[in-house]
Amino acid sequence: MGTRRDGASPGCLSLPLLPLLLGSLLSPAAPEALGYQQAVDRAVADFNQRSLYASLFRLLSLDSEPPGGPEPSLSTFSPDQVEDPDTPKPVSFTVKETVCPKATQLPLEQCDFKENGVVKQCSGTVTLGPASSAFDVSCDRARRFRRTVGLSKFFRKARKKLGKGLQKIKNVLRKYLPRPQYAYA
Numbered sequence: 001m002g003t004r005r006d007g008a009s010p011g012c013l014s015l016p017l018l019p020l021l022l023g024s025l026l027s028p029a030a031p032e033a034l035g036y037q038q039a040v041d042r043a044v045a046d047f048n049q050r051s052l053y054a055s056l057f058r059l060l061s062l063d064s065e066p067p068g069g070p071e072p073s074l075s076t077f078s079p080d081q082v083e084d085p086d087t088p089k090p091v092s093f094t095v096k097e098t099v100c101p102k103a104t105q106l107p108l109e110q111c112d113f114k115e116n117g118v119v120k121q122c123s124g125t126v127t128l129g130p131a132s133s134a135f136d137v138s139c140d141r142a143r144r145f146r147r148t149v150g151l152s153k154f155f156r157k158a159r160k161k162l163g164k165g166l167q168k169i170k171n172v173l174r175k176y177l178p179r180p181q182y183a184y185a
Contacts, residue, residue, distance in 0.1 A: 037062065039126045040093045046155040047095065047122065048102070056100045058108045060119065063092040088125035088134075094142060095120050 040062060048056050097117030100106055124137035 003097070015073070030084050032099065036089075036091070039089050040091050040122065042109075042128065043091050043122065043124070043135055043137045044095055045139065046133075047139060048108075050103075054101055055097050055099065055114060055117070056102055056108060057095040057112055057118075057120065058098050058111055058113065058153065060094045060096040060113070063094065063123075085120065086127055088127045089137070090124075091126050091137065092123040095122060 034164045042060065044057065044059050051057065096181040098108070098111035099114050099115045100108075100111035104111070117141040121142045122137050122139035124135070127134040132156065
């Protein structure tokens with residue numbers, strides 16, 4: 001006589017699970033949600049690669065995500081942008097020149113900002129598809145920093161000219177005005 005097993009046979013359980021298992025193996029993986037920070041980091045890396053400067057640039061500030069997006073620190077792009085990695089993603093940020101030369105192997109985080117280094121305001125779009133990446137980001141000198149430097153330079157020159165003018169007046173007065181004679185008793 002044969003022995004009777006309790007429960008279902010292993011063949012019965014595996015048959016309904018087979019389509020699920022095959023479906024998970026054959027379906028393409030969903031693209032990973034790309035955060036705003038990652039898109040900006042890649043744009044900075046691309047800027048450093050194309051830059052004609054001898055030094056590397058590092059992220060100085062991350063501007064708020066372009067209109068319609070959440071806070072940059074918490075954000076990922078909208079679901080339709082994540083589903084289609086070929087959708088251009090808007091970015092806006094500020095970079096500053098570092099002391100590290102382009103040939104350095106150090107991570108950017110270890111490069112200190114150069115004192116009086118060039119500051120650039122960057123904005124544009126980043127497309128990070130599975131096959132290739134495209135960056136349409138333009139960077140211009142940050143105006144707020146340039147204006148501050150220009151204003152201090154203006155006052156420095158004005159102070160120098162004023163000092164020279166006062167010195168000339170002092171010399172003329174000494175030449176033409178008699179010195180008082182004090183009588184001591």
